[in-house]
Amino acid sequence: MTAHETIMDYIILRDVMVPIRDGVRLATDVTLPARAGKPLPGAFPTILHRTPYDKSAARLSEVTVTRREPKTNGQIAIELAKAGYAVMMQDCRGRHGSEGVFQKYIGEGEDGYDTLAWAREQDWCNGDFGTFGLSYSAHVQTALAILRPEGLKTMFLDSGGFWNAYQGGVRRGGAFELKQVTWAYKHARLSPAASDPLVAAALGAENISDWFKAMPWRRGLSPLRHAPEYENYLFDQWERGAFDAFWQKSELYSAPHYETLARYPTFLICGWYDPYAETMLEHYKGLRAAGGEAELVMGPWLHGRRSQTHAGDVDFGPSSVLDRQIAPDYDSLRLAWFDSRLKSAESGARPSAAKWFCMGGGDGRRDSAGHRMHGGQWREDAHWPPSFTQPFSFHLTGDGGLQPAEAQPARIDYQTDPANPVPTIGGAITSGEPVMEGGAFDQVVTPATFGASAPYLPLAARSDVLVFASEPLERDFEIAGPVELHLTLSTDAPDADVTIKLIDWAPPSEDYPAGYAMNLTDGILRLRYRDDWAAPKMMREGEKTAVTVAATPVANLFKAGHRIRLDIAGSNFPRFDVNPQSGEPEGGGRCRRIATTSLHLGGPDGARLVLHAAR
Structure with a gap:
């Protein structure tokens, strides 16, 4: 089968329970190329996407300039299957359909490793793997790759895959990033524990904004006390200030492992107003220094908002999006990467390249949406920081x-x-609602600023x-x-x-x-x-x-x-x-x-x- 052969049909094997080494089973949807409702014969390169956000759900990041309705993970899998791939969409441990206890970030490498080992035994898998995903679904990729799973060929990392969680994503400069708190509360409400109506009601009755005004919290006396596994992992990270063995686990600290990660050609994409901007830049430098192949794109974007021209109250112009600037759109960019690394007979190493959007240069007027027009232009160089x-x-x-x-x-x-x-007021923030918002803003307090009071100066x-x-x-x-x-x-x-x-x-x-x-x-x-x-x-x-x-x-x-x-x-x-x-x-x-x-x-x-x- 060629990289461009048209496949019109697909079949989905829903909620396949993939066994992991400790007996836990992970819910996985497998989407396969098909004809007339039956899987096509033969084995296919296989793409894995692991998520804590529900393998069946829509992702807000999966839009384009012309298509504003987000795609579901299932729709993404169908498109990849029609392009000749077997696709595995999997719920992370302790999330949605998967068994086990969720401990944020920890153990994801082993779960991914065992998933690939299981896939290699299936007759629809040819033993060559690629991985993709945004944010947490990028973190799990580097955790997996560090373990050197058999058959892994490439990664498509979008805004994640910790370079060093202690210095970006969980902590920074010794301080704790409180987006971890708002994330934990939101997802505790979506956790299996919240299937109990009493737990759901208790969590729903909490006012997270009021709780932020009552910090510091204590174990058992926080809005997460109704979901102990979420409270426990959060405090484990919050109370652990020193860079000890916990922070040096490979799931959280890939910086020492670039000699291993360089085995896998990697596409990197992120935005300046994303908490993982530095992670992606460090990945690019580390992979290149270790002799690996990497391509990097950095836009003026919020987390996953690569088809949006504004971040906060500032607009960067029509050329600031990924669409028609870097690739026709995100879907075609991702597919072209996998075709070049998993199907092409000429998939040898390509020169590394970094493309980034240099913000600024606009006329500074206010547009019809109320955003300041800051403007900017794309730049390119093989090096970061740039050689010039x-x-x-x-x-x-x-x-x-x-x-x-x-x-x-x-x-x-x-x-x-x-x-x-x-x-x-703004910054590289995601998952901060309702107490903070990412992006660029005039540094003036308003009534909408969390914790602010008059006068608004x-x-x-x-x-x-x-x-x-x-x-x-x-x-x-x-x-x-x-x-x-x-x-x-x-x-x-x-x-x-x-x-x-x-x-x-x-x-x-x-x-x-x-x-x-x-x-x-x-x-x-x-x-x-x-x-x-x-x-x-x-x-x-x-x-x-x-x-x-x-x-x-x-x-x-x-x-x-x-x-x-x-x-x-x-x-x-x-x-x-x-x-x-x-x-x-x-x-x-x-x-x-x-x-x-x-x-x-x-x-x-x-x-x-x-x-x-x-x-």
């Missing part, structure tokens, strides 16, 4: 400036109060937000790569957080008379982990300490007349959990204290923001 960029430092000054020249010595003091955290008006900005740029300034702040500080608290946010600060205009402060990327550092992620150490009062705070990489063109802005604060809630600043164990600090922190600026080792600028 180099590190460029802006020094922080005592009067709130960012300048290329070394700054004069200065000190800035500010106080942070855990009872009054800086509210989250710019975040920059807060005394605990330090703003540093360049002079209006004389010419366009393009960046693509990592974002880091190097600084020296001291504090009177045993622990505190330092958050940073890179902002494209547009001047006043007719549509935005107060200007527009658009968030590009952000980061955080919990100071107890400043020297060693695995060995927390409390701060000594008044002792100067050099630290580095990393934000997720980004690509943006700052237009002439705009200003490059860096905001520094002590919290970003509810994106991250709030540090009580008391030095108490992670996830349960109840003795909050106000901290006074000092930034020591200027001189040859003064604070500097390092960007990767186009030459």
Whole structure:
């Protein structure tokens, strides 16, 4: 059978219970090429998709510019079967039709491995496998590939497949990403436990927004207490602050395994406003460094929203979508990848390539939907960071400036109060509803901002937000790569957080008379982990300490007349959990204290923001 032979029929074997090594059985739908209602003879390359979100459900990400109705997993399987593949859609352990207990992320590699071993024994499987999926369905792919299953040939990773869950996706910079909390609550309500009407009613009666205002939580005293397996795994991650053996499990930490992962040609796709942006960039670098084949696409997208031109309140223009820019659409891109890796007789290694959307350059007007038109263009290079960029430092000054020249010595003091955290306005967020929303926004508090109260002012008006900005740029300034702040500080608290946010600060205009402060990327550092992620150490009062705070990489063109802005604060809630600043164990600090922190600026080792600028 050729890669392009037309198959008009299919057959579905529903709810096949695939046995796993510990006796648990995983519900799997197998879709096969067919004719006249009977499977075609012969064996086929086989594609596996594993999900905790219901193997039969529609995925909101499975749309195109011209087709806004999401496809179901079953529809995707039918299309792939008609293209000559056997397709397995499987519920993860403890989810929907599968047996067992769900423990988020853990054990997924072994379950996938045993599934492929079972498939190899079926007469419809030719022993060659590909895998695909978004988010959790990408995490399970890398967990599987690290185990080197027989016959695996390729992966199609969309926005996931942990490079390092401790540094993106579950925790970051030592802090805990609270999207894990909203995800756990939502999916506890969809879990097998919620088939009990009493459990369903108890979970449904909880108000997650009110509970966020009552943090910190405790085991048995949280909105998840009605679904103990969800509460237990959540607290296991939340309370485990140090980078210990748990975080180094292969399901959560694929960074040491690129020599293995490089065996499998991999397609990578993600967006700048996606929590897994850095994961995909690190995968691309790691696979290339290990001699593997990888292709990368990074758009200005929210999680899985690759056919949408806006993220938050900002629009990036009609060319910002995947459709007709990278491929005709997502379906054809995925199929072409599998055809080239599983069917083509000429499927030798191809040169690695990265394509990314450099945001910026638009006219800044407000469109008919109320979005600011930021614009942008696609770029391409074999390397990340791009070969045409180099590190460029802006020094922080005592009067709130960012300048290329070394700054004069200065000190800035500010106080942070855990009872009054800086509210989250956008960012690389998914699954945060109803307390937070991802994307790009003007950094101004509104009545819709979680935890906000009148007066509704710019975040920059807060005394605990330090703003540093360049002079209006004389010419366009393009960046693509990592974002880091190097600084020296001291504090009177045993622990505190330092958050940073890179902002494209547009001047006043007719549509935005107060200007527009658009968030590009952000980061955080919990100071107890400043020297060693695995060995927390409390701060000594008044002792100067050099630290580095990393934000997720980004690509943006700052237009002439705009200003490059860096905001520094002590919290970003509810994106991250709030540090009580008391030095108490992670996830349960109840003795909050106000901290006074000092930034020591200027001189040859003064604070500097390092960007990767186009030459």
